[in-house]
Amino acid sequence: MPEGPSIVIAKEEMTVFICKKVVEATGNAKIDMERIKGKVLTDVKSWGKHLLLCFDEFTIRIHFLLFGSYLVNETKSAVIRLGLAFNNGHINFYAASVKILEGSIDSHYDWSADVMSDQWSASKTIKKLSMNKEELVCDVLLDQDIFSGVGNIIKNEVLFRVSVHPNSLIDKIPPKKLKEITEQARNYSFDFLKWKKQYQLKKQWLVHTKKECTQCGKSLNKEYTGKKKRRSFFCTTCQKLYV
DNA sequence: AGTCATGTTGACGA
DNA sequence: CTCGTCAACATGAC
Numbered sequence: 001m002p003e004g005p006s007i008v009i010a011k012e013e014m015t016v017f018i019c020k021k022v023v024e025a026t027g028n029a030k031i032d033m034e035r036i037k038g039k040v041l042t043d044v045k046s047w048g049k050h051l052l053l054c055f056d057e058f059t060i061r062i063h064f065l066l067f068g069s070y071l072v073n074e075t076k077s078a079v080i081r082l083g084l085a086f087n088n089g090h091i092n093f094y095a096a097s098v099k100i101l102e103g104s105i106d107s108h109y110d111w112s113a114d115v116m117s118d119q120w121s122a123s124k125t126i127k128k129l130s131m132n133k134e135e136l137v138c139d140v141l142l143d144q145d146i147f148s149g150v151g152n153i154i155k156n157e158v159l160f161r162v163s164v165h166p167n168s169l170i171d172k173i174p175p176k177k178l179k180e181i182t183e184q185a186r187n188y189s190f191d192f193l194k195w196k197k198q199y200q201l202k203k204q205w206l207v208h209t210k211k212e213c214t215q216c217g218k219s220l221n222k223e224y225t226g227k228k229k230r231r232s233f234f235c236t237t238c239q240k241l242y243v
Numbered sequence: 244a245g246t247c248a249t250g251t252t253g254a255c256g257a
Numbered sequence: 258c259t260c261g262t263c264a265a266c267a268t269g270a271c
Contacts, residue, residue, distance in 0.1 A: 001249075003249050003250095068250095097250095097252090
């Protein structure tokens, strides 16, 4: 479920409930269910991996972490974290992090950081990169304040696309290359969205979980890289290391 | 059947 | 105070 494009799909599935009143709010989430009951869902938004259910004076923030899931107009035999019933259907969330954000949603998020947002800004992203020169590119791509919505799959695929080694230091990557990384983080995210909708995301992976390089045929490296120690798949021949 | 993973937070100690 | 490390959460794919 987790990466940004998947949250966009979730958001799209839930727009049918906009302007509808919550008839019943249930589940074991540690939030005030009574406060939600009777309120009208005013909008459904997303910021990176956050799914945002907006009401007049507050927003329910859903984060699926690694194992979270949701069902629209369906139910499965699992503990419901949050269940919202409307007159035209219902949503169930499972194993997700649920939090209430007070007041205007704009006060909580920098929309220009979200790679899926129409307010996304390449120039602001590059500015943030210039403030993180001592970091490795594999860490920076996973930094949600810089590339909100990018997850480990997108990280690996983007680095392969632009031929950059995950252990490259931001300071040593040429500006033109940094721009390419930034633009591809967004481009790949939209490809991810398209492929996921066609149920052929995995089929499109060029490095993630792969054994051999799809470009040169040599065997790929699998390492847990950077401060974040997330697994990276890369080709030492095709992906240049900037240090 | 056991291992691992599209993720994040908070506790703890150095 | 800041940094790094680790546990915790919880589910499905292989």
